[in-house]
Amino acid sequence: MAKRKPPERANQRYRTRKDLIDAAGRLMKNGHKPSLEEVAAAARVSRATAYRYFPNVEALLAEAPLDAGAPDWDALFAGDGSTDPEERVDRAEAAMHRLVYDNEAAIRLMLSATLARAAGENADETVPYRQNRRTPLIDAALAPARTRFKKGSYGRLRTALAMIFGSESMVVFRDVLRLDETVARDVKSWAVRALVRAALAESRAR
Amino acid sequence: MAKRKPPERANQRYRTRKDLIDAAGRLMKNGHKPSLEEVAAAARVSRATAYRYFPNVEALLAEAPLDAGAPDWDALFAGDGSTDPEERVDRAEAAMHRLVYDNEAAIRLMLSATLARAAGENADETVPYRQNRRTPLIDAALAPARTRFKKGSYGRLRTALAMIFGSESMVVFRDVLRLDETVARDVKSWAVRALVRAALAESRAR
């Protein structure tokens, strides 16, 4: 008789799960929404097994583009010792901007999948698990000037910047405003700089 | 023999289309994603007819919550003669905030539907038709102080505000940051005020 506490075949499970996510990410590159059967076939796995790891297609597609482009933000600020928060935040936004627009198709699918999960499955209170990459990036950009902000100002600033960073603003520019990518970048650059200045000013003031 | 140029039975077509959209909006209120058959039944229409008006379920769900809550923004600024843009923009954002969070379930479904359409159907270049209600509202809020902005500043400001108004920022607060609705409102209030001030300042300056 066997006697083990830890999840039984962790490596095997980890690999098949990873294979599925990788396959999904590969198939989503061109913007085409793959069927679960396609993903399973690409991962050399049966359809039933895919459903053993993900409750539905959306949950699978939702995790795919997360592993895709995950650059190390440290490299962004490595070479130069600028401590001007306005400059650093703007550069961070530019990097996130590129990442989002380069993977636009896959990101749209991921967004759609998580939104559907949350709205349709309101029975279970499971909020869709979205990975949060923007907050660490924002914190890294603001780190050198952290002491120049009052506590409350810093909290509001990093939250407000999170609205502008990331993929959701891309949806606004593309689908609602129908504005060019370069216009989007310009406006976001102006906005993040204005917000950083505002937070600095109110921290200096009173 | 008949001889008519205009689209043949405009009234009939208009009513069935409206019935479908209304039925969809009604069924989406509780956050459950209705099947096309459910919507068709609720609209007292056959499934085939529903597909004659909308290419797929997503296109139908995408238009549903748009007609739902469509208050007249004029009433917002009617009673008082304040011309302070900061104050008016903040009040406009509060109204939009209420609208979005009151119809959260339906709006999430609409967002998911339009995003899926755009990503999956990249073959046809049809960008998903999202109605734009926020820009008119922003313009109305800024109208009394329009002359105080330089041309370029005004354009950037109204675009930046469009990122914060509307439903996409709700997604950021809920799914990514997992922040309360009241926190969201506070941060957005701070951000829109800061942006208005920044646009005013740079318009005064040079």
Add this chain to the structure above:
DNA sequence: CTTGACACGAGACGATCGTCTCATTATACG
């Protein structure tokens, strides 16, 4: 090596999707 637990494959099942054809109803012109 043996053996039991576990991961996987194969496939059936009903539900929904999107497309199609054909029959029926309703509209509006003459």
Add this chain to the structure above:
DNA sequence: CGTATAATGAGACGATCGTCTCGTGTCAAG
């Protein structure tokens, strides 16, 4: 009031979804 035509209804079709069961392969403890 007829009648041509447009709008609708009814239903079949294959594809995909999500769930289920049953059988096979495989890992690892003893």
